[in-house]
Amino acid sequence: MTDPGPASPAKRILTRSSGCSTSVDTTPPLSPAARFSSCTWRSTERTGDAGGPTAHAWPWAPGAALIPSGGDLGAEPLRVSRDCAESGGPGSSGHVWRKEAAVGRRGGSGCACPCACSAARMRVKVLSRNPDDYVRETKLDLQRVPRNYDPALHPFEVAREYVRALNATKLERVFAKPFLSSLDGHRDGVNCMAKHPKSLSTVLSGACDGEVRIWNLTKRQCIRALQAHEGFVRGMCARFCGTSFFTVGDDKTVKQWKMESPGYGEEEEPIHTILGKTVYTGIDHHWKDAVFATCGQQVDIWDEQRTSPMCSLTWGFDSISSVKFNPIETYLLGSCASDRNIVLYDMRQSTPLKKVILNMRTNTLCWNPMEAFIFTAANEDYNLYTFDMRFLTSPVMVHMDHVSAVLDVDYSPTGKEFVSASFDKSVRIFPVDKGHSREVYHTKRMQHVITVKWTSDSRYILCGSDEMNIRLWKANASEKLGVLAPREKAAMNYNQKLKEKFQHHPQIKRIARHRHLPKSIYCQIKEQRIMREARRRKELNRRKHSKPGSVPVVSEKKKHIVAVVQ
């Protein structure tokens, strides 16, 4: 460990370290006395040095009191530091090798270093680092940068994070370009859509002229078109296995089609056709069994193999506009009829369960795919109502933002959000637990949006509208598409967290909330705000000027429910 040969003390280099020992040569070319003129040893324990050789009689033994004896003696075994010999002493011309601590050295000799010195060679334990901590394994690895997380070294954390959050919010708004593409090809308004249960890139759509088209979303092309019905295609759904799909139309038929396009020389014709007595207005397939349900005058539940329904469920005599199977508890069904009610059914017992009557008609409903008892209804009174099917007396949440009738609703597969399509030519995204939308999508050319779907990977939204187009949107407007590098991902998560953390700060809130709206919707919103305010004021005044208790306070949730019928 010790190197032979002379080395001048001025050229010595020491490393700060812990652990292994390196040698420091302190052998001067001079006599021991001269050596002490340039290199001196101090030790806190050493003041009364008796055991060491006489050559080490400390030149300024009382001076030991001046040395700060270091509070952290036990922390590091040894610390050797170079020190300008300002603190005086007889041999202060050169450098001083100050050795502090040496707690465990309380031996009979009183000192460790003199032995080394006596051998004209000194072995000094020096701190050193483990190469594993700083040497890369391969050159492709990132350099490991040791970092001191002492908060004193990184001040202003809130201010800095605030600025980062502000920037992230601004960038989010700048990059918010949700519109991806428009699928055109239909020759009439798009009336209904269906997702392929097994393929993300496939989507089906039915138009008002009875045409059904199947689209490839990655290529953004129509891959198949077929004339399914005369008149509207009222509803369509894919079989759970994805091999076939069903359509119902104005021509009072239910048709089952193959998902694959017909082969060479084959004709495009349905696998099965069921002729009904009345018009079917909607259809939905069971999530696990070969059973589907249609609605019209009544809710019919069909076995795929039979031409007559397994059972018909009626309650009241109005036409039913939509029927949906519960995706989790698959025997449950929900339907909404034009006599303003929502009816729940149980397929096992083939009986209706309960009926809620709202102020206005419900157009569609959709079950939450992650919460078995939650469903959302799209109402004519511009609102959406989220119900817990066990407590129907009041909705869990009223979602208001649309300015015209809501025509369709679809849940995100994560069950955290849903998208709604409205007659006011816009699509809105609502968090399930919020009363207002987090996003509104519109374009100049998009007319009344009739149908909307959230894709099964929860990344995109499809909406079909009156002006014959299907539009593809990002569910998260500013999301970057494509593969993200891990660092990009980390940055994205961090930004997201920052936005969340500082969301209540006025500047950030203001920027994050800003949305552009077409004038028609903007004006209508304003108008409705005024109307609502007026109504509220009137109610307040009435309450103020009438006998206490005669004008009860009705909560917003209860206001829209007329009755619950057992």
Added chain:
Amino acid sequence: MAEEWLGAEAAGSGSEEEEEEQEDGERRHQQLLEAVSALTGRKRRKLAERSEASAQVSEFNVSCKGAGEKLVLSELLQPIRARSALSGVKKELSRVKQKKAVELPLSKEEAERVVREAAYAKSSKDVGKWQPVVLQNRRAEQLVFPLKEEIVAVAPLEQVVSAWKPRTPLEQEIFGLLHKTQQPITDPLLTPQEKASLQAMSLEEAKRRRAELQKARVLQSYYEAKARREKKIKSKKYHRVLKKSKRRKALKEFEMLQKSDPEAALAKLEELDQLRMEERMSLKHQNKGKWARSRAIMAKYDLEARKAMQEQLARNKELTQKVRVELPEEEPADVPEEDLTSTAIPPVSVGASRANPWMLGKPSDPAQEPDVPEGLGDAAVPVAVESKEEMSEEEEELSEEEALLQDFQQKRQARQQQGEGPEQHSEELTVLPGVHSVIEQGADETEVSEQLPGDGPIHPVSVEEQVSPVIELPLQAQEEPLLSEQLHRVQTMEDIEALASEELTAEQEKPVAVGTEKPACRQEEGKAAPKPAKKPTTKKKIISLQSVLSGKLQEAQCPSLPVVVVEEEGGFDQRGVITEAFAGDDVVADFNREKRKAEQAAKPQPLNLVLPGWGEWGGTGLKPSNKKIKRFLIKPAPAPPRKDQHLPHVIINEQRNIHAAAHQVSELPFPFEKHQQFEQCIRTPVGSTWNTQRAFQKLTAPRVVTRAGHIIQPISAEDVPSMAATTDTGTKLALQTAPEQHKQSSRRPRKRAR
């Protein structure tokens, strides 16, 4: 009888025909008489009189007057009361009387409702078992979708192909062609040859081959590394020694060969001759090359260069010299050149490298080569070998590798010929563990080193403080719209900046407006008594960014202003009351004290830069000198005059910064209950600047993770591992909730419209 009468009356009232009216009246009269007589208590049975002609004549003298009336059982029983013979009948009849009639069946609607109620209770109970799962998911810090990792099932090619049939003429033609050539189209998809070849190799053999290949690869890489290492050695001395030793070896070899296999030696000699011829033809050692020319230039001044040149010339001479042929009976040898080098390895090195399984019978350890003593002369080196030494080292190394590989090849061939010899097996076996151990060791090392960085200390950063799970949905009434919808579109950063600044101005306008109000107020206050309703701006607690920044909670600068209302109309009485009420506390003095305190607090503090011990003696009990203090205590500029210095009854807080206020939160956001909580939340940094990598990842983990291109299926009971366990609790929950609901709803519907 009274019953009868009433019944008769009811019947009578029912008829309205005029003809019968008279008769009716008569009957009533009769009945009245009877009733009256009954009242007297005398029981009298009276036979009905037949007063007129009637179509219904009864032989028992029963009139038909009560034809339309109801028959009452008690009436029938009356006459048989006395007779004991009829008592059985009587009993029976009385029993019949006690029996109640079966109720009418429920109406269809009612029945349906009952069924519905029961069904609803049942299904809501069934659905209720999801309650814990739903709550758990709502509370979850992170949800990863899809819940169930789907297994990508690749349909076997055979299946795909068998399902497909040629349809178009072109396809059919191609299919036909394929059939002709007997290409397998459907099931196994392998030609017979392929099948045979597949079957030929057993698993064991495949393993062995693989091991062999592995070994070969490792060896190759080992030698490559070695060659590279050796090539890098710059020491001339080393190379010289190496060359010499090689020469010596070759010489020895040759001598050995001469003794053992003279034919081979002769062949070798011939070869050498060949080399000589080549050398003569070439200009290799004639001082004509680039290097030689450069040497020639240098030779004048450099002894070394001269020496080198001479050496080369000597080499040329040697090479071109004719070799004496001593052995006429030499036989052609089939030993390849490569083998020459590979066999030229001393056995010592083999022994030395015993530890390394790769080195069994292989070239010597590189570490040993420098140890060869240098003192031996190099004069007696055969020319031919010398010439071989001229080849580049790399080539030599390559040849070694080739030799090794060839060795393997040979081995394999031998095995194929012999079948599987047991010795080879054992050899393989002895070799293999070494491989594995080496590989494993390497793997372990990498593993360990991989683990090391991961084991770093994790800072105890509580994530829970950051994310407060919102279980209950916020109140509808409190909620404001999430979006602020505008007519103009924000597309660039400039727009957003403008948006921010616009907001800022809007924010600023408000305080300015307040400010303009204030002077007016002040003027008034200057004139008259203190304003009754004037309140300090600080009363409303503001969560200021500044206070958060400074890291300490800002104390309320001044409490609410005590207001002394002096009303003139109230007169002496009221004043008396007030003074009585506030007798204990001296409000005005308190206020003055508050104000003084606020003034003191607002004064700028001097900056102390005095460092003890610098330039003078330091230690406990020693104070820095006054001179030093004077020098390093920096006095601040005097603060501008306070706005409220002439307003004795007002404290104006000048701490509030309008510019900062635009960035501050003025209301406590929803889930927080105290402003301290919120400040704490804001003060905890999230970024990697302040947190370790692990903590940073933990803190910034997104709430919902989805994977691109993966279909998210609705949740099902299989997805939830606890579902089977929780079903019981779930049903319990549902039982708790559902019946209540059921009761409520069952009470109501009668009133409601159906």
